[in-house]
Amino acid sequence: MDENIAEAIVAAPEADASDAVDAETFRVKMTTRNVNVHYAEKHALRDVTLDIGEREVTALIGPSGCGKSTYLRCLNRMNDTIDICRVTGRLELDGQDIYDDSVDVVQLRASIGMVFQKPNPFPKSIFDNVAYGPRIHGLVSDRADLDQLVEQSLRKAGLFDEVKDRLGDPGTSLSGGQQQRLCIARAIAVGPEVILMDEPCSSLDPIATARIEELIDELRQNYTIVIVTHSMQQAARVSQKTAFFHLGDLIEQGETPQIFTNPRDEKTQGYITGRFG
Amino acid sequence: MTDSAQSVLIAGQKEKVRRGLDRRLRSERRFRAYGIVAIVLAILMLLFLVGTIVSNGYSAFTQTWIKVDVLLDEELIAPDGETDPETLREDGDFRGALIETLVADYKPEGRAQEDLLVAMFSTEAEWTLQRHVIANPDLIGRKITIWVKSSSDIDQLTKGAVRRDSPESGRKLKDLQLRWYDRMTAENRIETRFNSGFFSSGDSREPEQAGIWGAIVGSFLTMLVTLVLAFPVGLAAAVYLEEFAPKNRLTDLIEVNVNNLAAVPSIVFGLLGLAVFLNFFELPRSAPLVGGMVLALMTLPTIIISGRASLLAVPPSVREAALGLGASRMQVVSHHVLPLAMPGILTGTIIGMARALGETAPLLMIGMVAFIVDIPGGPTDASTVMPVQIYLWADSPERGFVEKTSGAVMVLLVFLIVMNASAVYLRKKFERRW
Incomplete structure (x- = not known):
């Protein structure tokens, strides 16, 4: 398994060069300090302190139930919808506390988009799926602008050429990979700064997965991306930073190549070499 | 363990499984049979219910009508010579005109027989006549032929729900009425029509006029x-x-x-x-x-x-x-x-x-x-x-x-x-x- 990972890193030689550039211009987009999450009595996340860099991909890895998805859902306050969930600690977007009373959660989620594990297009047309966000936020004033925005979003998600002749078809008629790209286009259409992805490829076949990974790499130019993944190869392929979670603790974080080639913690070592997982 | 011993053992196990299998299949067949019996019983009960209702109720959608020749006697219907709808409705004695004609045709003897004759017709008959005359006032003075509703008893007789052979004292329709009925049938004066009144009128004490x-x-x-x-x-x-x-x-x-x-x-x-x-x-x-x-x-x-x-x-x-x-x-x-x-x-x-x-x-x-x-x-x-x-x-x-x-x-x-x-x-x- 670690051979594959090493291959993946070698296969992306420009990663090192761009990392060097990033190191100079590195800017923190989101900071989280001592984040704790409780589900009723269960302490799901303990004292997580992590910085998420702007315009780079941060991968969250770890065995099932380690809290990585919980952490991701704190970043756009999706946990608010769960009655028994309690979040403490400080989470900031561009220095602004996102759990502050003055922050409108609707506006927050417009700046921090989310793509889910299972593709979940609305049972509406492809066009309406993408247009939904701009419509509810009132981003466009007339139909021509909306058409343009939908086209742009679909193009950015690499889906436009495949669906341009059937924008009226239901979004659910697409294949799994196309549905997931539609969901990405839908998130992009609102104009977010950060995109959270919760295991976006876990229900896709390898070809569709490769397509999404390429897309993530392209999107990195314009967006800050946080991705939860079960696949270490995927983390190695798409991310610049990696954070390893285990049983609710953030064990280790750092540059992706360093995590995979020279982990400091033996739990990380154990996980990436497949001793547990 | 020798080969033969092992094959005997295997054969023994197979036999056990086979016997168990028989039992399992039997219980499955039994269960399926219970299910089929239940369904058949349910369908039979439903058919019985629907069948009873339909066989009792389909005749509610038809109604017996009788053809009568009525002399529209001016003396009774328009005594003042006025034929506008208001006056006809107020003063016209359509019931009288109807009875007069019926008496002339069927010649009942005495008041009791006359009542029997009138009882063969629905009380609605005079209103049917009234509506017809108001719509066509120029008919007054002439003899017209008009269909009117029969009484419920005649209706039931036509539908075969009344037994003629029971003793006269035990039934509502008397022998005289049956004779008149037979005469009407012979003269083609009896007709069964779709009962539109059932779907257009309200409740009534008279079954032939009651609607839903x-x-x-x-x-x-x-x-x-x-x-x-x-x-x-x-x-x-x-x-x-x-x-x-x-x-x-x-x-x-x-x-x-x-x-x-x-x-x-x-x-x-x-x-x-x-x-x-x-x-x-x-x-x-x-x-x-x-x-x-x-x-x-x-x-x-x-x-x-x-x-x-x-x-x-x-x-x-x-x-x-x-x-x-x-x-x-x-x-x-x-x-x-x-x-x-x-x-x-x-x-x-x-x-x-x-x-x-x-x-x-x-x-x-x-x-x-x-x-x-x-x-x-x-x-x-x-x-x-x-x-x-x-x-x-x-x-x-x-x-x-x-x-x-x-x-x-x-x-x-x-x-x-x-x-x-x-x-x-x-x-x-x-x-x-x-």
């Missing part, structure tokens, strides 16, 4: 009130409880009580309506308004429960997708969850309404059991509803009401089938897959 239209209109108005009250309230309650309400002791208590209300006997709702709507708020008795309110109370729990179940069935991924895009909770509900849940909610509502349509007990408590001839014009007019009409007719002693009862049951069943079919249709039509 008043009850249909009453049922419609009652259902309208029920729907207008129960659907919005039930829908809003279901949405609030399922999507917005915090999960705590209070909402748990509400949920338990809603579920319990669905199981409360309907007559209890009738008592409630009597105490609250009639006695306290002094709303009109026997009115579809109050009936609809009572049935709305009864239907509410059904709508809330089915509504919540449909909302719960909407996959959470749709909610998450919309929330993740920054939709407010209200937008999530109104744009995504409600449209997806609507077919289920509508199905639950229609089934609840169908139950309300067939409900009798609570309406008895608020006075909708009265004998009402007029077709109700609005929700505050006294009226009755179909199941109560059936109950009233089933209670009437006249032979003619037996077929009316079954006929009304058939009409009610048609309404229920149409409602349930539309529920199925709506569910199929608006069901969306994801």
Whole structure:
């Protein structure tokens, strides 16, 4: 398994060069300090302190139930919808506390988009799926602008050429990979700064997965991306930073190549070499 | 262990399995047989029920008419020589004209025989004649031929429900009437026609004049009130409880009580309506308004429960997708969850309404059991509803009401089938897959 990972890193030689550039211009987009999450009595996340860099991909890895998805859902306050969930600690977007009373959660989620594990297009047309966000936020004033925005979003998600002749078809008629790209286009259409992805490829076949990974790499130019993944190869392929979670603790974080080639913690070592997982 | 010993062992195991297999297959066959027997029994009972109703009731849709020649005697119909509708309606003695002609034709001896002759015709006959003459006043003074309704007894005789061979004292139709009837039949004066009056008139003491239209209109108005009250309230309650309400002791208590209300006997709702709507708020008795309110109370729990179940069935991924895009909770509900849940909610509502349509007990408590001839014009007019009409007719002693009862049951069943079919249709039509 670690051979594959090493291959993946070698296969992306420009990663090192761009990392060097990033190191100079590195800017923190989101900071989280001592984040704790409780589900009723269960302490799901303990004292997580992590910085998420702007315009780079941060991968969250770890065995099932380690809290990585919980952490991701704190970043756009999706946990608010769960009655028994309690979040403490400080989470900031561009220095602004996102759990502050003055922050409108609707506006927050417009700046921090989310793509889910299972593709979940609305049972509406492809066009309406993408247009939904701009419509509810009132981003466009007339139909021509909306058409343009939908086209742009679909193009950015690499889906436009495949669906341009059937924008009226239901979004659910697409294949799994196309549905997931539609969901990405839908998130992009609102104009977010950060995109959270919760295991976006876990229900896709390898070809569709490769397509999404390429897309993530392209999107990195314009967006800050946080991705939860079960696949270490995927983390190695798409991310610049990696954070390893285990049983609710953030064990280790750092540059992706360093995590995979020279982990400091033996739990990380154990996980990436497949001793547990 | 030698090979042969092992093969013996294997053969022994196979034998065990085979015997067990026989037992398992037998129990499966037995179970299937029970199932088939149950289905056959159910179908037989249903056929028996429907067969009884139809064989009793199909004759309610026909009616016997008698052809009479009437001399429109000016002396009786227009004694002042005036033929405008008002005067004819006020002063015209159409009954007299009819009897005069009948007496001349059939020559009854004495007053008693004359009464027997008149009793062969519906009391509605003179109104049929009156309408005809008012529409054609130039017929006055001439002899016309007109079809009028027979009495219910003659109707039953035509339909074969009366035995001629029983002793005369034991039947309503006397020998003389039977002779006149036979003469009319010989002269082709008897005809069986579609009973349109059954679908266009209200209740009556005379079976041949009784119709179900008043009850249909009453049922419609009652259902309208029920729907207008129960659907919005039930829908809003279901949405609030399922999507917005915090999960705590209070909402748990509400949920338990809603579920319990669905199981409360309907007559209890009738008592409630009597105490609250009639006695306290002094709303009109026997009115579809109050009936609809009572049935709305009864239907509410059904709508809330089915509504919540449909909302719960909407996959959470749709909610998450919309929330993740920054939709407010209200937008999530109104744009995504409600449209997806609507077919289920509508199905639950229609089934609840169908139950309300067939409900009798609570309406008895608020006075909708009265004998009402007029077709109700609005929700505050006294009226009755179909199941109560059936109950009233089933209670009437006249032979003619037996077929009316079954006929009304058939009409009610048609309404229920149409409602349930539309529920199925709506569910199929608006069901969306994801």
